[in-house]
Amino acid sequence: MKLLIIRHGDPDYEHDTLTERGWEEAKILATRLAPMDIKDIYVSILGRARDTASCTLKAMNRTATAICDWMQEFPAIPEFKEGNPLLSAYPDIRQREDGVLRPPVIWDILPSYWTQHEEYYHKNNWRQSEICAHSNMEQCYDYVTKSFDALLAEHGYERCGNLYHVTHANTDTLAFFCHFGLECVLLSHLLGISPFPLWHGTAFAPTSVSTIYTEERQKGIASFRAAQLGDISHLYKAGMEPSFSARFCETYDDQSQRH
Template identity: 30%
Template sequence: MRLIFVRHGEPDYDNDCLTPNGIEQAKITAERLHNENIRAVYSSPMGRALKTASFTAQDHGLEVQPLEFMHEIDWGGRNGEPLEYDGHPWTLSHDLITGSPEYAKGDKWREHHFFKDNICIDYYDKIADASDKFLSVYGLKREGDMYRCVSPSDDTIAIFAHGGSGGALIAHLLSLPLPFVYASMPYGVCSVSIFDFTPLNGDLIVPRIELFNDMTHLGEVRKEKLRFEK
C-alpha cells in the first residue's frame, strides 16, 4: 500500500479556504497526481483541505472522504495557563531540540512542559490512535514501532490535510519524536509526500519514504512563505 500525503494549497486562514493562488496550486497538484492510480481520496474536514482534495478526486472519478481526526491541530497552555510562544509547536520544537536536547529522543519530549502542558499533545494522541484504526482497513496492524501486514493491499490512497495534523501523522507513521518532525521536516503548500507500506521480507513493515515535500510541480505558483497557523 502507498499513502500519498498532500498539504492543502495556499490558505486564507481567516476564512478556511484557498486563495486564488492556492486554487491554482491545487489544480496543478491534481495534474501531478494524475498517473498515480489513486483508489481513494481522504481529507481533513476543514475547507482548505477539502477544496485542495476536490481537484484530485474529480480527476480520478472519486468522492472526497472526510477524516475527522486529520482536522488541523490546536495548541496552547492547558487550563488557560500561559505557555511560551502561545504554545506554537514548531517554535517550541526548535527550542526543545536546541535548548533541552535530552528531551528530544524517544518519548521524552512528552515529559517536557512545552508539550506536557500543551493541548497539542492531545491532538497528536488522537491522530496516532485514529490513524492506526484507519490503516487497519488496509490490512496494516500496528505492532510497536512497525506495522504487520495482515491482509496485503496494493492500493494507493491520498490524504489531504495540514502542517500540524500531517506532521503528527508522519511522526507516528515513522515512529519519530514529534518535535523532530516539526523542526526538521517542514513541508510546503501542495507538497507531495509518499510513504510505502509494501512488505519486503516477511509480514513486518517499516514504512519507507518514497518522496517528501516535493513541490517541483508548482513552478511559478509556489509563492507562499513557509508558515503554519491554525
C-alpha cells in the same frame, strides 16, 4: 501500500479556504494526481484541505472516501497563565481570554527554547516535556495516531509495537489531504521519531506531496519508508514558485517574510 500525504494549497486562514494563488496550486496539483491509480482519498474536515482536494476529485470524477475530523490541523495549543515557564518560548502572544494567554501553535515556539531541552528530540520523552504538562498535546497526538492506525488496519496493516503486522499485503495507493502540523504527526508516528524536529526542521510547502511506502522484508512484518518528502515538482513544472507559507523569515531583518 503507498501513502500520499498532501498539504493544502496556499491558505486563507481567516476564511478557512484558499487564496487565489492556492486555487491555482490546487488545480496544478490535480494534473499530477488525477492520472494516478489512487484507491482511496481521505480529506481533513477543514475547508482549506477540502477545497484543495476538490480540484483533484473533480478531475477524477470522484468523491472523497471519507472526511476525517482527526485529520484537521494538529490542535494542541497550550493555555498559559501569568508566570507560566513557557511564556518565554513564544516570540509573541496576542490572544487573551479570561486571564488565559493563548499562544500560537506548537511549531511556532522559539528554537532557543526547545533545542535546550533534550526531551524534545527523544521519540518518547517528549511526552514528559513542559509543553505536554501545560497542554493537551499528548492526548491530541494519541487521538490522531490511533485513528490513523485504525484506518491502516482496514487496509491490511495492523500496528504491533513499532512495526505493522500484515493481514492483507497490497500495493494500493491512499491519498491524505491534510495540513503541515498534522503531516508531521503522521510522519513522526510512521518513522518512529519525535514530532518536534519535524515541526521545526521541515517546511512542507502548500500542495506538497510526501510519498511513503511499506516495506515487507520479512513475511507478514511491514515498516514504512519515506521516498519523497514535501515534493513540489508539479509547481515547478507549471512555472510556479512555491508560496512562503510554513516558513519563517530567512533573515531576521527581512520584515516582508513571516516572523
